[in-house]
Amino acid sequence: xxxxxxxxxxxxxxxxxxxxxxxxxxxxxxxxxxxxxxxxxxxxxxxxxxxxxxxxxxxxxxxxxxxxxxxxxxxxxxxxxxxxxxxxxxxxxxxxxxxxxxxxxxxxxxxxxxxxxxxxxxxxxxxxxxxxxxxxxxxxxxxxxxxxxxxxxxxxxxxxxxxxxxxxxxxxxxxxxxxxxxxxxxxxxxxxxxxxxxxxxxxxxxxxxxxxxxxxxxxxxxxxxxxxxxxxxxxxxxxxxxxxxxxxxxxxxxxxxxxxxxxxxxxxxxxxxxxxxxxxxxxxxxxxxxxxxxxxxxxxxxxxxxxxxxxxxxxxxxxxxxxxxxxxx
Numbered sequence: 001x002x003x004x005x006x007x008x009x010x011x012x013x014x015x016x017x018x019x020x021x022x023x024x025x026x027x028x029x030x031x032x033x034x035x036x037x038x039x040x041x042x043x044x045x046x047x048x049x050x051x052x053x054x055x056x057x058x059x060x061x062x063x064x065x066x067x068x069x070x071x072x073x074x075x076x077x078x079x080x081x082x083x084x085x086x087x088x089x090x091x092x093x094x095x096x097x098x099x100x101x102x103x104x105x106x107x108x109x110x111x112x113x114x115x116x117x118x119x120x121x122x123x124x125x126x127x128x129x130x131x132x133x134x135x136x137x138x139x140x141x142x143x144x145x146x147x148x149x150x151x152x153x154x155x156x157x158x159x160x161x162x163x164x165x166x167x168x169x170x171x172x173x174x175x176x177x178x179x180x181x182x183x184x185x186x187x188x189x190x191x192x193x194x195x196x197x198x199x200x201x202x203x204x205x206x207x208x209x210x211x212x213x214x215x216x217x218x219x220x221x222x223x224x225x226x227x228x229x230x231x232x233x234x235x236x237x238x239x240x241x242x243x244x245x246x247x248x249x250x251x252x253x254x255x256x257x258x259x260x261x262x263x264x265x266x267x268x269x270x271x272x273x274x275x276x277x278x279x280x281x282x283x284x285x286x287x288x289x290x291x292x293x294x295x296x297x298x299x300x301x302x303x304x305x306x307x308x309x310x311x312x313x314x315x316x317x318x319x320x321x322x323x324x325x326x327x328x329x
Contacts, residue, residue: 041071041080041124044114049126051075065169070129077129079110084122091115091125093165097254098127100229104152107145108248130242137241137248139271143278145247146231146262150283153229155256159183167233167253167300168307170195174255180225184261184299185213192302199306205313208320209302215329219295223286227256235265259283264296291326294319 045051051073060068060079071078083090095112102111111128118124136142160183161174173191177183190213197206231238232253240248263271298319304312 038119040116040118041082041126044126045071045073045075045078049073049075049078049113077131078113079127079129080124081127082118082122082124084118084120086123088115088117088123089163090166091123093163094252095125095127096161096163097165097232097252098250100153100254101149101231101249101252104149104229106148106152107142108242108246109252110248110250130240130248132248133241133243133245135241135245136236136239136270137245139275140278141245142239142247143271143275144282146234146249147259147279147282150228150230150259150262153256155227155229157227157256159227159255159257160187161255165232165253165255167303170303170306172232172253172255180227180258181217181220184257185216188299189213189302192299192306195306196302202313205305205317205320208317208324211329212320212323212327215327216295216323218327219288219292221288223288225258228259228262230255230257230259230262232257232262233265234262235268236270239269260286260289260292261296261299263293264300267297267300295323 042054045054052075054071054073056070056072058070058072060070066081066083069080069082071080081091092115095115098109098112101107101109108130110130113126113128115125116123158176158178159180160176164174165172170192173187175187177187189209193206193209193213196202196209231249232255233251234249238249238251240250242248263269298316301312301316301319305316
């Protein structure tokens with residue numbers, strides 16, 4: 001999603017989309033959950049955060065939905081995001097995604113520490129503050145480390161994630177499935193197509209898109225698909241580097257899926273030849289990769305159509321029409 005730090009949120013009108021079976025605390029929360037206090041952010045920083053004083057609080061720009069601040073302390077710096085109107089489910093999903101990526105010990109991501117409710121309403125998350133470098137870093141290293149994350153982060157539950165989350169501000173449904181083709185057709189393409197019908201009454205894109213979604217199976221012939229941990233929203237605004245030049249990725253929309261789906265935002269990610277060369281050295285290119293590339297772009301073009309309007313419709317419609325012709329359906 002073309003956004004910046006913290007632009008994803010859970011629409012308050014759709015709470016049922018984010019219900020899921022309870023998880024054990026060990027699996028669900030490798031980070032702390034807040035107890036309510038007058039200022040739970042300061043309370044955590046001055047206790048579990050090991051600080052004795054907060055020396056400075058500075059705003060961090062880039063977001064338009066969440067307020068972001070850097071907290072400087074005698075124990076180091078922390079990055080804090082607040083949302084005054086949305087409950088902690090949003091930040092729980094972000095923390096779970098960051099934690100899953102962090103635990104692969106491959107590519108650098110901010111380590112989440114705590115999320116919870118604000119006493120005045122809304123929610124917050126505290127995470128590691130990473131000092132960014134002056135560039136987006138080395139494309140070769142980004143490709144290599146991303147592939148290492150995909151290789152290391154394999155789920156034994158199938159395709160999906162432990163919670164639903166968002167792609168931009170659009171709900172992203174992550175109900176577990178053993179069938180990737182069905183999962184992508186229904187929870188990715190199908191959801192966006194229904195949203196376009198509901199929002200715009202766009203029956204043309206809905207009906208053609210549904211025909212395509214039901215016909216994509218042959219694009220995956222002779223392909224072994226493992227449920228890899230995906231960042232899920234990998235565009236240039238969510239890619240940076242630390243002060244040592246090591247790649248950093250942030251603001252995820254994580255789920256376990258086909259590794260090729262990670263390139264769905266490549267049209268605004270700036271991936272170069274060295275990125276793909278390094279990636280495929282670790283995760284070899286599979287048969288039919290080029291034939292499936294636009295299928296994964298389609299999810300994000302549909303999402304942008306639903307979020308930002310008709311400027312993205314023609315790109316989505318063109319992909320749908322091309323695949324319907326190729327698949328002769």
